[in-house]
Structures are given as C-alpha cells and as structure tokens.
Amino acid sequence: MSANLSPPTASETILELQHVTKRYGGLPAVDDVSFAVQRGEVLGVIGPNGAGKSTMVSLIGGSAAPTSGKVLFQGQAINTLPPHRRAHLGIGRTFQLTQPFTGLDIRENVMVGAFFGRRGLSRSQALHVADEVLARVGLAHKATLKGDQLTVADRKRLEVARALAMDPRILLLDEVMAGLTPAEVTDAIELIRSINRDGVTVLVVEHIVRAIASVSDRVLVLHHGRKIAEDTPDTVLSDPKVIEAYLGERYAKQKQAEKDPAQPASEWMEGLA
Amino acid sequence: MQPIVDWLLLGSFYAAVALGFSLVWGIMNIINLAHGVFIITGAYIAYQVATNLHLSPFLALFFSMGMLFALGWIIQYGIINRVIRGPLLVTFLLTFGLELLLTDTLQNLFTSDNRFINSTIEGAGINLGSAHISLVRFISAAIAIVLTAALAAFLSRTRLGNAILATGMDRDAARLMGIDIRQIYALTFAISAALAGAAGALLGQMQAFYPTRGELFTLRSFAIVVLGGLGTPWAVVAGGMVFAFIETFLPVVLPRVGVGYENAVAFAVFVIVLLVRPTGLFGKAFYSQ
Amino acid sequence: MPRETSSTASNSPVAGSGPASGDATTTRAGRGWLWSLLGGLVILGGIAAIPTLGSDTLTSNWTIITMYIVLAQSWNFIGGFTGYSAFGNVTFFGIGAYAVAVSFLSNPKVISPYDPQRPQQFFIGLLAGVVISAIFAFLIGLPTLRLKGHYFAIATLGTSVAVEEIVTQRDVAGSGGLASPPFPPLSLHIAFYYGFVALALVCLLLTTWLARSKFGYALVAIRENEQAAQTLGIATTWYKVGAYVLSAIPTAIAGGIYAYYSSGFEPATVFTSSISVTMVLVTFLGGSGTVLGPIIGAIIFEYASQQFALSSGQATSVFGYHFGSDTLLGVAIIIVAIALPQGLVRVVQEFTRRPVAGGAGASGNSRANQFVEGVRRVRKFIAANGI
Numbered sequence: 001m002s003a004n005l006s007p008p009t010a011s012e013t014i015l016e017l018q019h020v021t022k023r024y025g026g027l028p029a030v031d032d033v034s035f036a037v038q039r040g041e042v043l044g045v046i047g048p049n050g051a052g053k054s055t056m057v058s059l060i061g062g063s064a065a066p067t068s069g070k071v072l073f074q075g076q077a078i079n080t081l082p083p084h085r086r087a088h089l090g091i092g093r094t095f096q097l098t099q100p101f102t103g104l105d106i107r108e109n110v111m112v113g114a115f116f117g118r119r120g121l122s123r124s125q126a127l128h129v130a131d132e133v134l135a136r137v138g139l140a141h142k143a144t145l146k147g148d149q150l151t152v153a154d155r156k157r158l159e160v161a162r163a164l165a166m167d168p169r170i171l172l173l174d175e176v177m178a179g180l181t182p183a184e185v186t187d188a189i190e191l192i193r194s195i196n197r198d199g200v201t202v203l204v205v206e207h208i209v210r211a212i213a214s215v216s217d218r219v220l221v222l223h224h225g226r227k228i229a230e231d232t233p234d235t236v237l238s239d240p241k242v243i244e245a246y247l248g249e250r251y252a253k254q255k256q257a258e259k260d261p262a263q264p265a266s267e268w269m270e271g272l273a
Numbered sequence: 274m275q276p277i278v279d280w281l282l283l284g285s286f287y288a289a290v291a292l293g294f295s296l297v298w299g300i301m302n303i304i305n306l307a308h309g310v311f312i313i314t315g316a317y318i319a320y321q322v323a324t325n326l327h328l329s330p331f332l333a334l335f336f337s338m339g340m341l342f343a344l345g346w347i348i349q350y351g352i353i354n355r356v357i358r359g360p361l362l363v364t365f366l367l368t369f370g371l372e373l374l375l376t377d378t379l380q381n382l383f384t385s386d387n388r389f390i391n392s393t394i395e396g397a398g399i400n401l402g403s404a405h406i407s408l409v410r411f412i413s414a415a416i417a418i419v420l421t422a423a424l425a426a427f428l429s430r431t432r433l434g435n436a437i438l439a440t441g442m443d444r445d446a447a448r449l450m451g452i453d454i455r456q457i458y459a460l461t462f463a464i465s466a467a468l469a470g471a472a473g474a475l476l477g478q479m480q481a482f483y484p485t486r487g488e489l490f491t492l493r494s495f496a497i498v499v500l501g502g503l504g505t506p507w508a509v510v511a512g513g514m515v516f517a518f519i520e521t522f523l524p525v526v527l528p529r530v531g532v533g534y535e536n537a538v539a540f541a542v543f544v545i546v547l548l549v550r551p552t553g554l555f556g557k558a559f560y561s562q
Numbered sequence: 563m564p565r566e567t568s569s570t571a572s573n574s575p576v577a578g579s580g581p582a583s584g585d586a587t588t589t590r591a592g593r594g595w596l597w598s599l600l601g602g603l604v605i606l607g608g609i610a611a612i613p614t615l616g617s618d619t620l621t622s623n624w625t626i627i628t629m630y631i632v633l634a635q636s637w638n639f640i641g642g643f644t645g646y647s648a649f650g651n652v653t654f655f656g657i658g659a660y661a662v663a664v665s666f667l668s669n670p671k672v673i674s675p676y677d678p679q680r681p682q683q684f685f686i687g688l689l690a691g692v693v694i695s696a697i698f699a700f701l702i703g704l705p706t707l708r709l710k711g712h713y714f715a716i717a718t719l720g721t722s723v724a725v726e727e728i729v730t731q732r733d734v735a736g737s738g739g740l741a742s743p744p745f746p747p748l749s750l751h752i753a754f755y756y757g758f759v760a761l762a763l764v765c766l767l768l769t770t771w772l773a774r775s776k777f778g779y780a781l782v783a784i785r786e787n788e789q790a791a792q793t794l795g796i797a798t799t800w801y802k803v804g805a806y807v808l809s810a811i812p813t814a815i816a817g818g819i820y821a822y823y824s825s826g827f828e829p830a831t832v833f834t835s836s837i838s839v840t841m842v843l844v845t846f847l848g849g850s851g852t853v854l855g856p857i858i859g860a861i862i863f864e865y866a867s868q869q870f871a872l873s874s875g876q877a878t879s880v881f882g883y884h885f886g887s888d889t890l891l892g893v894a895i896i897i898v899a900i901a902l903p904q905g906l907v908r909v910v911q912e913f914t915r916r917p918v919a920g921g922a923g924a925s926g927n928s929r930a931n932q933f934v935e936g937v938r939r940v941r942k943f944i945a946a947n948g949i
C-alpha cells in the first residue's frame with residue numbers, strides 16, 4: 001500500500017483500538033478508548049494510578065478480553081485471540097507486576113521467549129538469542145541466577161528481555177522504569193530508543209513524565225479509564241486539562257524534583273501516585 | 274409440600290456440614306480433605322456419649338464440638354502450620370493423609386459397621402398440612418442455622434473474629450499488626466473442626482454412618498462451597514440450599530439417577546458450576562465482614 | 563512485595579525461601595539429565611535382575627513396586643512437570659483394568675482357557691484401555707485444566723469417585739463392578755513383571771526426553787508462571803491437555819496389566835483414591851518434576867510399606883488398604899509433607915551444592931565444614947514452608 005516503508009515518514013497503522021471498554025463488575029477500567037499506533041513510532045501512555053493503563057496493555061496482549069470494542073493488529077481483529085496467538089503475530093508485552101519463571105534461571109527465562117515466541121528456532125539457537133538479549137539489557141552477568149533472586153530493577157529488565165527475545169513487531173512496556181535510579185532511567189531510555197531504531201514499534205506506559213516526554217513521539221493520557229489527550233509530548237504536558245486532571249499540584253513537585261538530582265526518580269514518581 | 278419441607282431441612286443441615294470447610298478454605302486457603310472424617314468422628318463421639326452417658330444426642334453434640342475443637346487445634350498447631358507456606362499440593366496431600374489416618378483409626382476403634390444414634394424424640398414430629406416434619410430434622414436444621422448465625426456474629430462482632438478475618442485477608446499485614454498468626458490459624462481450624470463435630474452429631478441421628486462415609490461429605494462440602502461461594506457464613510447456607518434442591522428434585526426429574534449416584538451428582542454439580550461461574554453462584558472471592 | 567536482594571543477589575546461591583518448585587530444572591541444564599538417565603537405567607536394570615534370585619515372594623513384591631514406579635512416573639508428567647495437582651489419576655488405572663476385563667468377557671465364544679485367541683483378548687483390552695483413557699483424559703482435561711490449584715485437584719479427585727460409582731452402578735464387567743473374567747492361566751507369570759519393567763523403562767526415556775525437549779520446556783514454563791507462558795507464545799491449553807493425556811496412557815496400561823495379574827478385582831480396589839494419592843506421595847517423596855524422583859520415591863515407600871505389613875503380621879495383600887496400611891500411608895504423607903516437601907532428590911542436590919566461589923556462604927574448604935554447611939542448607943530448605 002505504502003510505497004515508502006521507512007519508519008519515520010511512513011504512517012501505517014500497526015495497532016488500533018476502536019471504542020474499547022473493559023468493565024470489572026460494572027466499573028469501567030478502560031472506558032471507550034480509541035487510538036491508533038503508527039508503525040515505527042514510540043507512543044507514550046501516562047495517567048495516574050488506576051487510570052486503566054495496565055488493563056489496556058492486557059487488552060492488547062490478550063490476558064484480558066474487552067467488554068466491548070475492537071482491537072486491530074495490522075488490520076486484523078485480534079480481540080478474541082488467546083495471548084499466545086497474539087504473541088505469534090508479533091505482540092510482546094511486559095508485566096508491571098513482574099512475572100518471572102521463578103524456578104528457571106534467567107537465561108532460561110529469556111530462552112523461553114525466543115523458543116516459543118519465534119518460529120523454528122532450535123534449543124541452542126534460542127539460547128544464543130537469550131544470551132544476546134541479556135547482554136543488551138545488561139543482565140548477562142546474572143544469567144545463572146534464578147528468576148526469584150533478582151532485584152526489582154533487574155526483574156523489570158528480565159521482563160523486557162523476555163519480550164525482546166520474541167522479536168516482536170510491537171513492544172508494550174508497562175512501567176518498566178518504576179523503581180529505577182535516575183542513572184538507570186537514562187539507560188532504559190537509551191535501550192528503548194535503540195529497540196525502536198531496530199524498527200520495533202513501542203508503546204510505553206510510564207509514571208515518570210520526564211522519561212515519557214524524552215522518549216515518545218506522541219503521548220496519550222488516560223484518566224479514569226478515558227482518553228483525555230493524545231498529542232506530541234510538549235502539547236500534552238502543557239494542556240491545562242491534563243495538568244488539572246493528572247498532574248495538578250504535583251506538577252510543581254516534579255519541577256522541584258528535577259532541580260534536585262540527588263533525589264531518586266522513584267521519589268517523585270511516588271508523589272504522582 | 275413434603276419435598277419442599279425435606280429440601281429446606283436438608284439444605285439447612287448441609288450448611289452445618291460445609292460451614293467449617295468454607296471457613297478454613299476462605300481464611301487459610303486450605304482444602305481440608307479430612308473435613309468429612311471430622312464429621313464422622315463427631316458422629317461417633319455423639320454416639321458414644323449418648324449411649325454410655327444416656328444423654329440426649331443434642332447434648333452430646335457439645336461433647337463432639339469440644340473434642341473436635343481440641344483435635345483441630347492440635348492438628349493445625351502441630352502439623353498444618355508447618356507446611357502452610359508450601360505449595361497448595363502439599364497442604365492438599367497432608368489433609369488427605371490426615372483423612373486416611375483418622376478413617377483407619379475410626380475403623381480400628383469402631384469397626385466398619387453401620388451406626389445410628391437413637392434419639393429419644395425419634396419418630397416425633399408435627400404435621401403441617403400434607404407434610405410431616407420430623408422433630409429431629411427440624412431441631413437439626415435449627416441448630417445448623419444457629420451455628421451459622423453464631424459464626425457470622427463471632428467473625429464480625431468480636432475482636433478475635435476480626436483478627437481471623439484480617440489474617441485471612443492479608444497474613445503479613447495481620448502479623449505486622451501484632452496478631453499471632455499461628456494461634457489464629459489454630460483457632461480457625463479448631464472452630465472449623467468443632468462445627469464439623471456438630472454436623473456429625475446431627476448426622477448420626479438422621480442417617481446411618483460408618484468410617485469411610487466421610488469422603489462423600491468432603492465432596493459435598495466442596496460442591497456446597499463452590500455453589501455458594503466463599504463470601505460469608507450465609508453463603509454456605511445458600512450453597513447448601515441449592516445443593517439440597519438438586520439432590521431432592523433430581524430424582525423427580527431423572528428417576529434413574531436417584532440413589533447410588535450421590536458422589537457423581539455432587540461431582541457433576543461442582544464441575545458445572547466451576548466452569549460456568551468460577552466464583553460461585555452468590556459468592557465473593559474471600560471472607561469478609 | 564518482591565524481595566530485595568540487591569547487592570548480595572549476585573553471589574548468594576541460597577534463595578531466602580525454598581521455591582515450591584525448587585531446582586526442578588537442575589536436570590535440564592548441563593549434563594545432569596545424562597546422569598539421571600544412567601541412574602534410572604541402573605536401577606531398572608537391578609529390578610530386572612530380581613527374578614533371577616528365584617524368590618517368588620520377592621518377585622511378586624517387586625512387581626507391585628515396579629507398577630508404582632510406572633504410576634508415579636506418569637503422574638510426574640502432569641503433576642511434576644506441569645504443576646497441576648491431579649488427584650484422580652487412578653481413574654485411568656481403573657479404566658485400563660476394566661477395559662481388559664471387559665475384553666475377556668466380551669468374547670464368550672472362547673471357552674477353553676487354552677484357546678489361542680485368549681492372549682489376543684488381552685492386547686485388545688490393553689489397546690482399548692489406552693484409547694478410552696486418552697480420550698477421557700482429553701475430554702475431562704479440556705474443561706478442568708482451565709481450573710487452577712484446589713479446584714483442579716478436587717475436580718480430578720471427584721472424577722475418580724464418580725467413575726467408580728458409575729462402574730459400580732452400571733455393573734460393568736459383573737454385578738456391582740465385581741470383575742472376575744476367565745483369564746487364562748499364564749504359564750509365564752514373570753511376563754507381568756517384565757511388562758511393568760518395560761513400561762517403567764519407556765516412562766524413564768519419556769521423562770528424560772521431556773526434561774530436554776521443547777514440549778518439556780512448555781510444561782515447566784506453565785508450572786512456573788502460566789500467565790507469562792501464554793504471553794510468550796505458549797499454547798498453554800494444548801500443552802496441558804497433552805501432558806494430561808501423556809500421563810493417562812501408561813497409567814491405563816499399568817491398570818490393564820494389573821487386571822490380568824490380580825485375576826479379579828472390584829471398583830473399590832482399582833478406583834481407590836489411595837492409589838491416586840500414593841502416586842502423588844511417592845513422587846513428592848522422591849522429588850516431583852525430576853527424572854529420578856518418582857522411581858526412588860516409589861521404591862522407598864512401597865518397599866517400606868511391604869515391610870511394615872509383614873512385620874505387623876498381616877498378609878501382604880496387593881492393595882492392602884484395609885487395616886493398618888492406610889495408617890501407614892497417612893503417617894508417611896504427614897512426614898513427607900512436613901519434612902520432605904521438596905523431595906529426596908532435591909535435598910541431596912541442596913546438600914551437595916557447592917557455594918559459588920568467593921560467595922559469602924563459603925566457609926573454608928575442609929570436608930567437615932562442607933558437611934556442616936550442607937546440613938545447615940538442608941535444614942533451612944526443609945523448614946521453608948512453616949510459619
């Protein structure tokens with residue numbers, strides 16, 4: 001369809017949500033949300049705790065089914081497909097509450113992603129992929145530890161590594177920077193950029209506004225399950241509606257935090273919570 | 274008319290059967306496979322007391338409750354607490370071991386002959402229109418409802434009951450609040466066993482029993498709790514009513530699936546309910562006030 | 563909620579709490595699987611040699627031990643590798659037994675016990691048992707494997723109780739399910755023995771394959787975290803059902819061989835939950851999810867219970883679950899659940915594990931120190947489940 005396939009200029013929709021609603025016992029966690037993700041872009045998603053961000057990731061990844069609405073991936077409706085089918089289509093996701101295979105070591109954890117997320121890899125090829133990915137996310141030296149022996153930050157890295165090993169077309173990152181130190185946040189941002197440079201579309205859910213603003217092409221804001229803004233980072237962050245609904249008085253706090261580099265990122269992340 | 278009376282009385286009795294099972298499951302996330310044999314043990318104790326001390330079986334019920342309370346406390350404090358953080362399979366296996374041990378002990382003590390507690394008010398009853406209400410069954414049903422109400426009040430009104438609920442909701446938070454988890458668990462299990470003991474004393478006056486009869490009551494308890502959900506003690510009454518309804522009226526609808534298929538019926542009921550509504554017909558996920 | 567292990571995480575090999583599934587995968591990495599396979603072959607070789615000692619009692623005792631090895635090995639597929647608490651695998655055993663009985667009964671034309679058609683009836687029955695069990699496991703597994711934890715456990719337990727009741731009520735193979743088919747006397751009694759040994763060998767090879775194959779990785783991933791497994795592209799439903807069917811088939815064959823061996827049985831003997839639970843117990847005793855665990859556990863437990871039955875002066879009946887042996891089983895379960903929930907194989911692994919070089923836990927190199935360290939680790943390992 002499109003003559004030019006290079007990511008920055010081609011605007012081809014890879015993922016689309018159409019009027020998606022998810023209710024848990026009457027209350028909507030995601031409420032009539034529609035948006036489209038273009039191939040090759042980094043879309044940031046922000047919103048206060050309980051805004052429905054994780055639920056939305058699950059609706060795309062398939063661990064939850066929408067109450068109504070449609071999820072389209074590369075033009076195909078996927079909202080009735082089980083998670084493993086979506087994985088095979090090229091959707092990789094991480095969990096905010098990390099979900100390691102506790103009894104397997106880190107290398108095997110990642111290897112499972114390559115073994116089952118891709119087609120036709122042998123055991124040793126999958127292990128080889130695992131080693132590459134571990135080096136990329138900075139976990140290589142912990143490859144022999146067990147899944148439950150990691151720090152919070154390393155568990156997040158493991159989540160990313162496993163999803164990355166699947167060689168996804170779109171990567172859904174659910175708060176992978178929460179709990180990282182500012183230096184680690186910088187590394188994480190660099191990692192996301194490099195993944196994106198390799199042609200992977202990224203949807204990044206985050207609390208840390210600074211991180212989102214610097215890495216995203218566009219930002220989408222959820223509040224009480226509704227989409228209240230969707231635009232470039234600068235526009236969104238100066239949108240009075242967003243400031244009022246989400247940042248509010250805490251915005252000042254954040255500015256303050258940015259002036260004080262000694263304060264860990266997680267501190268003001270918590271302030272936003 | 275008669276089937277409706279039978280159904281209501283049986284449903285109430287079933288609430289007593291599953292009450293303790295539901296408590297232990299809801300608070301400690303343990304499926305107590307020995308629950309059925311606790312009931313049978315209660316029946317034997319009531320039988321012994323009623324026969325040897327010439328007491329009314331309804332008074333013997335208190336002996337059953339007391340002895341099973343002690344037994345439950347010892348089992349939880351001495352054994353189950355040691356594995357409670359292990360995988361589900363381990364506690365499941367452990368309670369099955371207890372079931373085997375208790376059943377075998379009952380068999381050695383009392384043989385596998387059928388027993389029945391002869392009540393002094395055996396045969397007495399009231400006629401209500403076309404229906405006959407046996408006094409034994411009526412008192413049993415009343416006791417079952419009183420026990421349910423007592424458990425509900427204990428959990429929501431007393432400090433100890435609140436501590437049990439708090440532990441059930443979040444063990445670690447409860448510990449931080451200064452609650453001694455081991456004691457609370459032992460108490461919960463003891464109460465559950467005492468309730469089983471009461472159910473046994475009632476059972477013995479209504480049906481013949483023998484040591485291996487327990488398995489059926491474990492299975493029924495499971496079906497009842499699945500039907501009612503793990504919400505509150507009253508959810509057990511709801512589950513008991515639904516289960517008794519199925520047992521009472523199924524033979525009317527399907528005459529060939531009457532006697533002899535009790536286990537299969539209990540099993541079919543809970544599998545169907547689980548698949549259709551995993552949280553039970555009325556239930557919430559956990560015990561709550 | 564996640565435990566902070568920060569700076570020590572990289573050099574402390576000891577997890578704070580013994581994970582439920584522990585080192586289940588030790589056999590997966592490196593050459594561990596080869597040693598396990600060799601160990602298993604040596605044990606089965608030893609068992610195969612027992613009849614040459616010429617003691618009939620010994621041979622018949624070990625027939626039953628070997629049968630339990632097979633049952634535990636097959637339970638290991640669904641319970642150990644996949645982590646689904648199947649408490650009703652005896653259903654397949656019973657189905658296998660009744661298929662053979664019905665097969666013999668269904669051919670009334672054959673009257674003479676020496677009729678050459680007879681052995682054929684046995685194999686037809688065996689095959690029927692396998693097919694019916696596999697289909698049954700598939701049909702039951704598809705809905706019930708959606709259930710988790712307790713729900714699955716009790717659903718499977720209920721299956722066996724319900725099937726027993728139906729077999730009894732429908733008078734399968736005889737009034738009340740009492741089956742005494744006209745089995746021809748087998749001149750080669752030892753055939754049962756080697757039937758079970760061969761089956762155990764097949765299961766050993768299957769387990770070793772599973773410990774290394776893609777299929778096995780899928781099962782272990784499901785056990786460790788089903789949600790993550792799905793998200794990474796594992797078709798969990800099909801793998802689970804596959805494991806369940808895989809676990810049903812050898813169990814059904816064992817049931818079929820047992821039917822002939824016993825020469826007469828009733829629903830209560832071939833559908834008893836005690837057999838289901840013994841499968842679980844011995845696998846736990848040895849180490850579930852390991853290659854050697856079910857073999858070692860079955861040998862230890864069955865041997866011990868036979869000795870117990872002998873010393874207490876009771877007749878060793880094949881399924882002597884009438885007097886005393888249920889007590890033994892109950893006591894054994896309590897001991898294993900409290901002291902050895904991770905299984906013997908993992909306790910040995912824990913004991914012999916060398917601390918990472920330079921790690922905080924390494925105190926000296928002397929044998930005595932290593933021993934003390936090992937004991938300390940094991941004690942911690944064992945106490946991990948209590949509060």
Ligand SMILES: Nc1ncnc2c1ncn2[C@@H]1O[C@H](COP(=O)(O)OP(=O)(O)O)[C@@H](O)[C@H]1O
Pocket residue numbers: 024028029047048049050051052053054055056
């Ligand atoms: N499985 C669930 N059951 C019931 N309610 C849920 C479930 N998952 C999420 N919710 C509710 O949906 C809302 C959105 O949650 P979530 O998507 O986790 O928000 P966020 O990730 O933005 O913090 C919250 O109110 C939460 O309580």
Ligand SMILES: [Mg+2]
Pocket residue numbers: 053054055096175
């Ligand atoms: Mg979230």
